[in-house]
Amino acid sequence: MLIKCPRCNKTNRLAVENFSKNPNCGACHKPLFSLPIEISQNNFNEMVNQREKPVLVDFWAPWCNPCKSFASTFTLGAEKNSSDVIYGKVNTEVELLIASKHYIKSIPTLIGFFGGKELIRLSGALSISQLQDLTNKLIHDSAQ
Numbered sequence: 728m729l730i731k732c733p734r735c736n737k738t739n740r741l742a743v744e745n746f747s748k749n750p751n752c753g754a755c756h757k758p759l760f761s762l763p764i765e766i767s768q769n770n771f772n773e774m775v776n777q778r779e780k781p782v783l784v785d786f787w788a789p790w791c792n793p794c795k796s797f798a799s800t801f802t803l804g805a806e807k808n809s810s811d812v813i814y815g816k817v818n819t820e821v822e823l824l825i826a827s828k829h830y831i832k833s834i835p836t837l838i839g840f841f842g843g844k845e846l847i848r849l850s851g852a853l854s855i856s857q858l859q860d861l862t863n864k865l866i867h868d869s870a871q
């Protein structure tokens with residue numbers, strides 16, 4: 728799967744089997760999943776269908792102020808949970824097809840996926856503790 732490093736923007740080609748090994752970027756050598764990664768139509772299906780790690784996706788847009796303030800909270804969550812969950816971001820202004828396919832009616836909306844299934848969904852900007860609760864639920868539900 729092609730994944731753009733959230734730090735240096737270098738595109739990494741990564742085998743799904745290596746997701747659980749907390750892979751580093753080939754260019755800057757920082758952990759790829761310790762910041763939210765950008766998910767686009769190029770890797771969305773592969774990302775949400777894999778069964779190595781659950782994925783928590785933040786559907787956002789550049790014009791949305793609550794999305795912008797939530798972004799720093801989401802980044803903290805990614806740092807804290809990078810060994811268990813992949814945090815991803817979908818820009819709904821660019822990825823119209825993904826947004827409409829998942830019936831995104833308000834933003835920010837968070838959806839947790841595992842193995843091709845939507846396990847959790849919550850709209851609105853969350854506090855860090857609410858985000859952690861949601862992340863814990865996703866980890867729990869994906870282990871069922």
Ligand SMILES: [Zn+2]
Pocket residue numbers: 732733734735736737752753754755756757
């Ligand atoms: Zn990098």
